[in-house]
Every structure is written in structure tokens, then in C-alpha cells.
Amino acid sequence: MRAVVNQLPAEEQAQEAGNAPLAAEAPQAARIIKQLTGALRSGPVFVAFVILVIVVLSALAAPLLGTRDPVAIDPGSRLRGISPEHWLGTDAFGRDTYSRVVYGARVSLIVGAGATFLSIFLGLLFGVIAGYFRVADAIIMRVMDGVMAIPSILLAIALVSLTGGSILTVLVAITIPEVPRVVRLVRSVILSVRTEPYVEAAISLGTRVPTLLVRHMVPNTVAPLIVQGTYVFAAAILTEATLSFLGAGLPPEIPSWGNMMSEGRMYFQLLPGLILYPGIALAATLLSVNILGDVVRDVLDPKMAQKS
């Protein structure tokens, strides 16, 4: 049915006559920006956008937001409720809950962004190699199948108990299981693009392989990678929180939302806020990322949007 709509006669004829206006921008960029800003007019999307902006800003400007040192212990004021000094109370060691929630955003975003960047970088590299070079394909994909079979939590526990908990360990533990998904995605795009006539034309024009890949093939992976990136981002934040909650993630002194909920568990009946505040921050961040991820997917990948 879509083809029918495209058959608007007026446009075709105008172009045939060579009257098409000179457009300065790339074919789709203008449309995409317009649709993305247009999507912000919907209520939930706007709220999600605002929440994410707040989270990002508070992570960047944490010291300026009336926070105290998030790791400073104050045995004199343990397990306090809401007060002018401690806006959201204190935990079992007398640490300021508000400050820890704000600094916790840093950890979550660093882990989310780091895992996204790492998995897309590695996935793109291996995916392009697997998609273009037939010899490498079988080897890389079998390795990826193997990696896919490792449960991420188990891998994280193993890594942490081997090397001790740190942001880097957690990042590696989260990234490794995500890489195969990205590799498969990139490989499938490269496989289908390499039979496109314009790629074959470039081959017969004597274009060298690196140029061929960078100029004609890799740009096709950008849109699906951005969409996949939003999923990885949300999944990474959630996995970090889960690992920290289980005690297999970051060391307890680092203020992360997962750590805070884990420690707050014991005092839940006394001070539910110890779990509630980091929990709300986590849930709101994930929901915002997912909503915005769906918007991005709808704009960049209209076919998927129609199916869902």
C-alpha cells in the first residue's frame, strides 16, 4: 500500500522537469530533526525528556546542588528523617541520602554511557569485519554465539571476585554480553547493503575496501545503532543497579543507586526512604530513556514502528 501513496504524480513530474529546489542538507537529516522536535509536543515524551535533562544536569553539577560529601560518615546523626540539614535524611552511617542520590546519577550515567560506547564500538568493529569478510564471518559469529551464552550476572560475579569491584570491572561485565547483539545487528546490515547496486558500482569503480566500508556501508548502520544504543544504555543502568544490589557490583563506599537500596534493605521498616529515593531515581531514569528510545526508533526506523 505504501507504494501507492508514493505515486503522487505532481512531484515526479516536477522533478522530471528539473525544477527541484537545491537542497543544502543531506536527504533525511532535516526530516529526522523535525520529527524528533515534533515528538516533544506529546506529554509523556516531554516529561521523559525533562527528567533525563534533570538527571544529566544533576550528575554534571552534583557539587553545586547543595550536596555534602556523599561518602562522609557522621555517626552522630544516623538514620535521621527529613530535616533542613539532611534534605532526604541520612543512612545507617550518617551519610546524607540526598547527596548520595545526586552523586548516584553520576555512577549510573557513567556506566550507561560507557557500556553503550564500548559495546557499540566493539560491535561495529566485529560486525563490519564479519559482514564483509566471508572468512572471518564464521569464526567471529561462533565466538559471539559462545559469548551470548554467558549470563551477565554470573560473568560479573566471577569478574568482581577475581579482580575486586570497580567501575571498570562492572563496565566490562556489562559490555561483554551486549557486544554479540550489536555484532549481529551490524553484520546483518552490512550483509544486505553489500548487494546494493551502488556498493557494487563502487567496487567496479575500483574503490578500496576501507573507503568502501566507511563511505558506502557503515553509514547505513548508524540509525539502527542509535536505536540499539538506547536499549543498551537502559539495560546497562539496570544491570549495574542489580549487580550493586547483589553486592557483586561497585564497592559499598561508592554512592550508586543499587548500593543504596542494598544497604537500605535492613532499615526498610524504619526508614523506607532509604530504598524509595534511589528507587524512584532509578525507575524515572530508566522510564525516560526507554520512552525517548522508542521515539528515536519510530523516527529512524519507520518500518519497526508500524509493526509494533
Added chain:
Amino acid sequence: MQDNHLPALEIDNLAVQVVGDRAGRHVLENISFNLSPGETLCVVGESGSGKSVTSLAVMGLLPPDALRPSRGRILVEGEDILTASPSRLRELRATRVAMIFQEPMTALNPVEKVGEQIDEVLRIHSRLGRAERRAKILAMLELVHMPDAERIYDSYPHELSGGQRQRVVISMALILEPAILIADEPTTALDVTTQKQILSLIRELQMKHNTAVLFITHDFGVVAEIADRIVVMNRGKVVEVGTRNDILARPREPYTRMLVSSVPSLVPKPRGTLRTDIVLDVKALSKTYAGKRLFGRRRSIPAAQDVNLAVRRGEIVGIVGESGSGKTTVARCVVRLQDPTSGAVLVHGEDIAKASRSQLRPMRRRVQIVFQDPYRSLNPRIKVGESIIEGLVNFGRSRDEALSKARNLLDLVGLNQDAMHRYPHQFSGGQRQRICIARALALEPDILVADEAVSALDVSVQAQVLELLDEIRQRVGVGVLFITHDLRVAAQICDTIVVMQKGRIVEAGPAAEILIAPRQDYTRALIDAAPGRDWDFQNFRPLRSSVR
């Protein structure tokens, strides 16, 4: 045709609008024509003329969120489709109006046996019992000349050939004996010989049931073959309605004249013999695909076997054949997009077929290719100018030098120089194909391979691009290997024609010899099946030489 009874279909002043378009643009405007029982009415027009939208409107199948009829009436045996309720429409669609589509594979459910798919129509719209239905379906399958109807009944679509699938679709459409059959390019995806069979089958069934046939096509050959009357459409409007002879022999409107005279003639143009040097010499070329299997012996499928041909400087050599004949395989081996299994491809005496990757690169510039699909042949993210200079830059020319050369090439292919700074989506199919030709010529190749390069274009644009190719080979002296399934196009442009069937060359020789006095049965069958071969479109008259 007698007009003394009610027309089967009457379209009265129909207009169709784009939903939510503030400018109120119409996709169709003032469409009026009618169709009598037993008559074949051909709707012809180029892409974007609105012929498919018209057929969908008659079926009540316009996508509701995109297109909306805004005016007029569509009367099927006196009943207005546009005001009918959805359930009444559903009933009409099966029993009174039926449709067959271009691509039979997508019109059939791949996971259900074809017999059961036909059965579904009867189950919903008739009160016949199980055994009666089966008997009726088997009779219908025999009516469409299917061998072994019982076996076909229990087959899945993928087990049938393209022609057989279209027969199944036709029997599904006609089993309830509808008053109107709408056929939207039903033979476009088929080979000419199969097309001929399907056309005569539709004719035969139409005679039997006195069905009115609305036949949508872009192919004037088919029109000349089957039409009683013709509707010519352009840009969503009816240009002219008339009998077959009115339109083909005495067109009133300039647009119709232009369209009809663009149809290439099957009579080859007289050409002198060329005595220039041979630039491309293909010797004993073979390509075998190894069918992969998990267990058991590997099957090998020969796609091209022992192919020999030569192209001289400034010569256009056509390879014609039906799908699966191996013509595209030969083309791709010549450009080395595929590696031939054996044989040699000599370009100026140098063998491309066996060159290693590093040896091959300098040879690439000697042979260039233009593909069939103009919409996928240019990288949509790169400006046209950059696409054209890519090859030159690859082979070490400076950017400035390459850009000025690209501007000259755009002149050569008849495009404005400001095309350099535009993106491919700003051009029509014909213009894009010109850009592809410019890109291919940038490296000054000895050989230009055109793989169905004009098959996706409308006839009027096709005529222009063919003219361009002919002009270029004279000015630049490039040898052209022209792959096509269309004998008319081959007759227009080729000096030499090579006929291929099942991976082998059947016959080769000067175009005039092959097309007028073929020696092989297969070539004769191909020419025989070419639709509308008795009509000389350019001169608006039947061919005198034809015996009928």
C-alpha cells in the same frame, strides 16, 4: 462490443485525494469510463499516472489512512462501491469483482496448500459441501490448463513456477465467476513465453464466462494484443479513451501520440557491419554455483556454460533471454563482481577472469556497469557530483580535475551542471539512470555493461535513455554489452544479438538476422511470444509483413 445493456463497471467523475493534505491535491481527477460485459479494457499509463490507484478504488481497497475518494461514483452492475457497507464490499469483492496482482508469490499464502487457499473462497462465499468444493476446484484448475490438478491442489506456492502461481491466482479470482476481473500488471513479472500463455488463458476464460476485464499495464505490446478499448492515463487524469485502433492508429492527444510512438519497434534498425578492433572477448566462460547442503553430496548449479562472445569498439552487443538464462551471470562475470568458474574474459587481450585482487584493481577502469534499478544504484547519502568523481579520485586524479570532468559528463548525458550539488532523491528514475551512465563513463572504460539498464523505466524515458546510449557509443566509441529480456529494446539498439537459454548461447548474430530470420526454434518462440509484434507503434499502423 454492444452497449445495449448495463455496463459491468461504470466509473463516473471519480476523484481521489490524499488524506490530510492541506493543499487538497488529487491523486486522481475526473476519471470516467465504463466497461461492458465480455469486454477487455486496458488502462495504460506511465508510473505515477494513477492506474493502480484506480484499480484499488474499484476494489474498495484504497488505504483508508492515506487515500480517500472525494467525488464521483463507481458503479459495479449499478451498485455504488463508494457508499457500500464494509460487509457488502467484502461480498462484492469475491463474487462480483475479482483482482489478480503482479507478483503471484506475494498474492498467495506461502504456508498453505494452494488448493486450500482456493477452497477458502468457496467456503466463505458458497454453500457447497466439502466434496463438491473439491470437485469444483479441480475442475477450475483444469480449466486454467494445469497438468495434474490433484497434485497442484496439494502443492505449496513455492513448489510451483511463476506461471503456475499466476494460474492459481487466476483460478482463485474466477472460481465464483465474477462479472469483473481486474488484472493489475498480471504478466509483468513473467517471462514472455509464459506471458503469452497467461494472456490467452485470460482471453479464453473471459469468452467462456463473458467476464469484463479491466487490464492495467504499462506495456503497449500487451495492449495491442488484447485490448478492445484503451484508456490512456497521465498524472491522475484520463487523457483519452477509445477503441484499440483509435488509440494505436489514430491517437488524438499529443500525449498519446508521444507514448505510442515511444514503444520500440521489433524491426531492427538497419546497421552497417563494424570492422573496429575487438575490445572484449569472452572465451568459454562458465560459472557454476555450488549449492550448499548440510549433509550429503553438494549439488552444483551451472548458471553459465561455455559462453563465447566478442564486443567491438563502438558496438552494442545484446544478450537476450528469459529469467534464469544466465545473462546477468555473464554480465557480472565480465565486470568481475562474480568470479567465473572457468574461461577467460579478455579486455584488450588482458584476462580479467583470472586476475588476483591486486592485479584486478587497475583493470577495473576498463569495464564499467550500469544496473537495472536506478533508485538503488546511487548512494543516497552522497551528492551526485561526488558519486561521479569517485572512480576518477580512486585512480589518482586530482579533485578539481575530476570535478570539471564530471561537469562535462553531465553535459554529455543531458543533465544540468547544477546536478552536481544535489542528492539522488531529487532526481527521477530516468535522470538517475543518466547519472549512473555518467559515473560509468567517467573512467573512460572500453566496455560498458548495461544490465537491464532501461527495464525499470517508463517507455518515454526508456526511449530517451536508449537514444543517449546510442549517441554515446558513437561519440565516445565505447563497446556496450547490453543485457535485456525485452526483444523490442534489443531490436532498437543492438548491432549483434546473443540469445541465451539455460546458461548456454542458443544463437548469435547480427540483430537483423536473428530477429527476422532466426535459425533456432527457441529464438523463434521468443520472437513469437513478444506481445504486440504485429503492430508498428512508431508509425501507428499494423506491420505489413505480418501474416495473420
